[in-house]
Amino acid sequence: MISVQNISKTYGAVCVLNIASLEIPKGETFGLVGNNGAGKTTFFSLLLDLIKPSSGSISIADEKVNEGEKWKNKVTAFIDESFLIGYLTPEEYFYFLGELRSQTKAQVDEFLKQFSEFFNGEILQGKKYIRDLSKGNQKKVGIVGALIGNPEIIVLDEPFANLDPSTQFKLKKLIKDWSANEQVTFLISSHDLAHTTEVCNRIVLLNKGELAKDIKTTPETLQELENFFSASVNDNGLV
Numbered sequence: 251m252i253s254v255q256n257i258s259k260t261y262g263a264v265c266v267l268n269i270a271s272l273e274i275p276k277g278e279t280f281g282l283v284g285n286n287g288a289g290k291t292t293f294f295s296l297l298l299d300l301i302k303p304s305s306g307s308i309s310i311a312d313e314k315v316n317e318g319e320k321w322k323n324k325v326t327a328f329i330d331e332s333f334l335i336g337y338l339t340p341e342e343y344f345y346f347l348g349e350l351r352s353q354t355k356a357q358v359d360e361f362l363k364q365f366s367e368f369f370n371g372e373i374l375q376g377k378k379y380i381r382d383l384s385k386g387n388q389k390k391v392g393i394v395g396a397l398i399g400n401p402e403i404i405v406l407d408e409p410f411a412n413l414d415p416s417t418q419f420k421l422k423k424l425i426k427d428w429s430a431n432e433q434v435t436f437l438i439s440s441h442d443l444a445h446t447t448e449v450c451n452r453i454v455l456l457n458k459g460e461l462a463k464d465i466k467t468t469p470e471t472l473q474e475l476e477n478f479f480s481a482s483v484n485d486n487g488l489v
């Protein structure tokens with residue numbers, strides 16, 4: 251479904267991402283982990299054609315994202331608050347996304363009913379603009395916005411960050427429920443190794459822009475990742 255061929259991104263003399271080959275099949279819940287600056291957001295930005303690659307390409311359903319438009323009907327994303335529209339209320343924003351993805355207002359209203367627990371009574375009918383919501387509630391709006399319109403590929407950059415513990419549990423359940431649909435592919439980056447291993451059936455670890463591990467998730471995966479990151483702390487002499 252997603253195919254990465256020799257992708258690299260260089261700023262000046264510094265190569266921040268370099269992946270020779272990566273295939274992400276339909277239905278996978280793909281977790282991306284790595285330290286700050288490892289290249290996770292760069293990878294997602296290349297996938298969404300937000301930045302241009304220095305070399306190579308990423309294809310979705312056999313179409314290079316920097317050459318075609320059809321992939322845009324399949325993919326939704328919430329990368330950061332720049333995906334939100336601050337002067338809209340959450341409802342206005344959801345209707346706007348719905349219209350973009352061929353959903354009527356009534357369909358969007360019906361769709362939103364399933365998120366009442368996730369929203370915890372703080373998002374809908376509050377008459378607040380998105381800009382005035384807390385960071386965590388803005389994130390909830392962005393995540394649910396990315397689920398509108400039956401997307402085939404959903405890209406979420408650090409969805410657990412800024413969420414309170416209860417909402418993190420609700421989000422894990424939500425991702426698990428959605429990923430049970432084999433037509434839906436999730437790409438999720440996170441610094442939370444426990445959450446990522448719990449919801450993702452595959453984990454790719456980026457280290458300084460390189461693909462360091464590509465693991466099919468098993469009960470041992472969390473330990474393997476923790477060993478990797480704690481070893482790098484020791485290597486750096488930080489402990």
Ligand SMILES: Nc1ncnc2c1ncn2[C@@H]1O[C@H](COP(=O)(O)OP(=O)(O)OP(=O)(O)O)[C@@H](O)[C@H]1O
Pocket residue numbers: 261266284285286287288289290291292293
């Ligand atoms: N426009 C830019 N100009 C120069 N360097 C950049 C630019 N954008 C990103 N970088 C660099 O690319 C590297 C990878 O950044 P990226 O945001 O992809 O990392 P990340 O894994 O998402 O990190 P984090 O976990 O901190 O969000 C970093 O060293 C960053 O400083």
